[in-house]
Amino acid sequence: MVQKLVVEYEPELIEGFDFRRAMEEASRCLLCEDPPCSKGCPSGTDPGKFIRSIRFRNVNGAAETIRTSNILGASCSLICPQERLCEQECSRCGIDRPIQIGKLQQFAMEYERKLNKTYLSKKDTYAGKRVACIGAGPASLSCAAELAKQGVQVTIFDEHPKPGGMLRYAIPPYRLPDAVIDQDIHQLEKLGVKFRLNDKVTTKELGKMKEEYDNIFVGIGMWQSKMLTIPGADLPGVVTAIEFLSRAREAHGKMPSLGNVVIVGGGDVAMDCAATCKMLGAASIYDIFIETIEGAPAVQKEKEYVFKLGVPLISEFKPVEFIGQSRVERVKFEHMSNGSILEIAADTVILAVGQTMQSEAASWRDSGDIFSGGDMVNGGDTVVRAVKEGKEAAVKMMESFTRR
Amino acid sequence: MIMKKDLSINFLGVHCENPFFLSSSPVCNNAEMISKAFDAGWAGIFYKTVGINGMDECSPRFDITTKEDTPWIGFKNMEQISEWSLEQNVEEIKKLKKNYPNKVIGVSIMGSNEEEWITLAKAITEAGADMLELNFSCPQMTSHAMGSDVGQNPELVRKYTKAVVDHTHLPVVAKMTPNISKMEDPAIAAVQGGAHGISAINTIKSVSKIDLDHLTGLPVVNGKSAISGYSGNAVKPIALRFITQLAQCEQLKTVQLSGIGGIETWQDALEFILLGCRNVQVTTSVMQYGYRIVEDMINGLSHFMDERGVDNLEDMVGLAVNNIIPAEELDRSYKIIPAIHLEKCIGCGRCYVSCYDGAHQAIAWNSETRKPEILIDHCVGCHLCLNVCPVFDCITPGEVIFKDGRDNNRNGEDIVKQLVYQ
Numbered sequence: 110m111v112q113k114l115v116v117e118y119e120p121e122l123i124e125g126f127d128f129r130r131a132m133e134e135a136s137r138c139l140l141c142e143d144p145p146c147s148k149g150c151p152s153g154t155d156p157g158k159f160i161r162s163i164r165f166r167n168v169n170g171a172a173e174t175i176r177t178s179n180i181l182g183a184s185c186s187l188i189c190p191q192e193r194l195c196e197q198e199c200s201r202c203g204i205d206r207p208i209q210i211g212k213l214q215q216f217a218m219e220y221e222r223k224l225n226k227t228y229l230s231k232k233d234t235y236a237g238k239r240v241a242c243i244g245a246g247p248a249s250l251s252c253a254a255e256l257a258k259q260g261v262q263v264t265i266f267d268e269h270p271k272p273g274g275m276l277r278y279a280i281p282p283y284r285l286p287d288a289v290i291d292q293d294i295h296q297l298e299k300l301g302v303k304f305r306l307n308d309k310v311t312t313k314e315l316g317k318m319k320e321e322y323d324n325i326f327v328g329i330g331m332w333q334s335k336m337l338t339i340p341g342a343d344l345p346g347v348v349t350a351i352e353f354l355s356r357a358r359e360a361h362g363k364m365p366s367l368g369n370v371v372i373v374g375g376g377d378v379a380m381d382c383a384a385t386c387k388m389l390g391a392a393s394i395y396d397i398f399i400e401t402i403e404g405a406p407a408v409q410k411e412k413e414y415v416f417k418l419g420v421p422l423i424s425e426f427k428p429v430e431f432i433g434q435s436r437v438e439r440v441k442f443e444h445m446s447n448g449s450i451l452e453i454a455a456d457t458v459i460l461a462v463g464q465t466m467q468s469e470a471a472s473w474r475d476s477g478d479i480f481s482g483g484d485m486v487n488g489g490d491t492v493v494r495a496v497k498e499g500k501e502a503a504v505k506m507m508e509s510f511t512r513r
Numbered sequence: 514m515i516m517k518k519d520l521s522i523n524f525l526g527v528h529c530e531n532p533f534f535l536s537s538s539p540v541c542n543n544a545e546m547i548s549k550a551f552d553a554g555w556a557g558i559f560y561k562t563v564g565i566n567g568m569d570e571c572s573p574r575f576d577i578t579t580k581e582d583t584p585w586i587g588f589k590n591m592e593q594i595s596e597w598s599l600e601q602n603v604e605e606i607k608k609l610k611k612n613y614p615n616k617v618i619g620v621s622i623m624g625s626n627e628e629e630w631i632t633l634a635k636a637i638t639e640a641g642a643d644m645l646e647l648n649f650s651c652p653q654m655t656s657h658a659m660g661s662d663v664g665q666n667p668e669l670v671r672k673y674t675k676a677v678v679d680h681t682h683l684p685v686v687a688k689m690t691p692n693i694s695k696m697e698d699p700a701i702a703a704v705q706g707g708a709h710g711i712s713a714i715n716t717i718k719s720v721s722k723i724d725l726d727h728l729t730g731l732p733v734v735n736g737k738s739a740i741s742g743y744s745g746n747a748v749k750p751i752a753l754r755f756i757t758q759l760a761q762c763e764q765l766k767t768v769q770l771s772g773i774g775g776i777e778t779w780q781d782a783l784e785f786i787l788l789g790c791r792n793v794q795v796t797t798s799v800m801q802y803g804y805r806i807v808e809d810m811i812n813g814l815s816h817f818m819d820e821r822g823v824d825n826l827e828d829m830v831g832l833a834v835n836n837i838i839p840a841e842e843l844d845r846s847y848k849i850i851p852a853i854h855l856e857k858c859i860g861c862g863r864c865y866v867s868c869y870d871g872a873h874q875a876i877a878w879n880s881e882t883r884k885p886e887i888l889i890d891h892c893v894g895c896h897l898c899l900n901v902c903p904v905f906d907c908i909t910p911g912e913v914i915f916k917d918g919r920d921n922n923r924n925g926e927d928i929v930k931q932l933v934y935q
Contacts, residue, residue: 128905129905162812165809165810166813169813169816170808170812173812
């Protein structure tokens with residue numbers, strides 16, 4: 110039998126462990142004292158404890174532990190860079206290879222979904238308090254869940270038609286299917302969190318909301334893509350990564366022909382673009398970045414995946430010019446040190462060179478009388494870090510309720 | 514936020530916050546370690562057997578059995594009872610009772626004659642214990658007047674139980690040895706002597722393996738070894754068998770049972786409860802994993818009761834007892850042919866190998882396609898194939914075929930629904 114490399118762009122679900130495989134993997138866990146994996150998780154999802162629960166046949170307990178500490182437990186199981194967080198800390202690395210923590214988390218979260226379980230409950234500690242969360246991305250969702258669990262009435266505002274933020278609009282569905290995001294969102298709905306979608310909050314409205322709500326959390330991320338200031342950057346055919354990924358996702362992968370694609374960037378988003386292009390049938394794909402292969406910021410697993418899909422990764426070249434008449438036709442690169450020149454034909458160029466905040470976000474963040482978290486505060490990091498920051502903001506907010 | 518149901522249950526008139534106790538063994542040897550266990554969630558303990566004098570132990574004293582890469586399938590130990598004197602242990606017990614008034618302190622005791630049993634019963638009762646457990650069952654004592662040699666002799670069991678009962682107001686549990694063919698005999702003797710409860714099983718006499726270099730058993734103690742007690746998950750089926758027989762015995766209907774033997778998970782514990790135990794005791798898995806395993810016992814059992822709508826643990830005690838019947842009374846009117854779901858089959862051929870070599874040559878193997886096929890005429894419905902298949906839900910119970918001219922007034926679908934394989 111041959112192991113298949115998943116290439117379906119929009120699978121309904123991502124196949125996980127069945128009970129036997131989960132037990133086999135959980136049995137590999139060394140059940141460490143003071144588990145280092147648990148310390149490796151920014152949001153405190155506590156893999157040491159939930160793996161132990163699986164090992165002792167308490168899958169409910171495992172799912173409950175995950176849910177209690179991470180409202181995005183299902184999504185994080187699929188997209189968290191475990192290899193540089195919990196799995197990197199795993200003591201089993203001293204013997205052979207780490208426990209597949211993400212797969213075990215996925216198993217527990219699938220159990221929750223299949224049996225339609227609810228593990229979170231609502232207390233009325235802060236009943237009557239009202240909070241608005243602006244942005245429906247990971248930081249906001251996490252903040253909202255913590256507040257709602259204590260009885261705060263939370264409303265989340267987002268300009269997009271669906272909640273999830275970057276989970277929904279930037280991460281491709283072959284890594285994170287809609288059903289999994291919906292599963293996480295459903296937990297928030299069960300806690301009574303309200304969503305106001307297609308509702309872009311302006312600075313003026315924010316002012317009004319400050320009077321209407323007891324507190325405001327802002328987690329509006331970094332949706333502005335960085336551009337390159339080189340000749341030809343405004344030629345049609347040159348698009349930003351987030352724009353490309355969200356368009357592909359909204360179109361369920363049914364896009365006009367991409368032709369020959371050149372991707373610029375060596376981060377996880379670039380890898381997502383490369384794999385997406387492959388699945389959408391691009392004629393040729395090159396991913397080119399300024400770093401070395403090992404120095405490129407994408408996690409190793411994603412680099413390997415893209416390589417296995419047959420996408421060449423070209424390191425240490427920087428783009429110097431996009432060439433074309435009415436639209437982009439070629440891209441010119443220059444080696445970072447040895448003077449080599451590379452020119453590649455391109456019908457589509459995808460720029461995955463980083464994100465920045467929208468202009469008003471900084472003034473909101475720095476205004477002092479609101480709470481904030483996620484990418485707009487940390488400069489762009491993992492979902493699980495945004496979860497942590499959302500939780501921390503919620504705790505501070507509730508402390509402020511107690512003081513008043 | 515973590516879910517916890519009320520798992521409390523009355524055992525011998527003593528309120529226990531849950532049914533999970535540590536059994537008398539190295540895991541409850543002093544007040545300091547037991548305090549940690551209580552903090553982790555254990556409802557009570559049976560303090561490591563207290564004798565008149567401390568023991569003289571050997572080194573090393575443990576061995577494990579392994580299958581493929583799974584260690585600790587079974588565990589052999591050579592430790593006897595407490596290495597401390599009666600006086601030292603009394604101090605520890607007093608300390609525990611003072612610091613943990615709501616936890617249940619059972620204390621295991623063992624004497625070598627009537628006078629010693631009485632001395633121990635009085636001293637431990639005065640120390641403030643909540644119940645006594647009489648150790649008639651340790652298989653590795655260095656004295657033949659103690660342990661399982663006593664437990665195999667109903668007359669001695671009756672005599673010593675009576676001696677203790679006459680000198681304490683506490684509930685008394687007699688702990689049985691499995692190194693006997695009919696456990697009911699000493700159990701009935703204990704009840705006649707006045708015991709209120711029976712606990713079972715203590716460890717099974719064993720030689721875990723032979724060291725091929727030293728030509729002796731393990732563990733090797735200065736070139737030699739000895740027969741001693743075997744425990745762990747491997748012994749659970751044997752423990753469940755003894756518990757079933759105790760639960761079904763008419764003369765024992767008045768006593769309460771405490772189940773011991775290979776419990777690691779909430780499911781293991783529940784199996785003992787369903788067979789009539791109101792209390793369960795654990796050691797080997799604590800030695801392997803630590804006191805923390807009780808967290809998943811409490812949480813897992815809570816979730817199970819919540820899912821099944823059970824509010825009192827007591828309502829589940831003994832529910833399975835009457836469903837274990839003599840072999841001659843089993844329904845033998847049908848066979849269930851396994852169904853192989855070929856879309857899940859990975860083509861390993863293990864079902865074919867086992868069926869041919871270990872059963873009834875009822876699976877045909879296509880070496881070209883690497884797919885098996887059930888030969889219904891040969892198949893007797895033993896389900897060996899289903900137990901060796903490595904793929905989840907690839908082989909499941911299928912068609913029910915009644916033997917010629919026989920019926921049991923139930924349809925095939927109902928019969929298959931009863932079978933759940935993992």
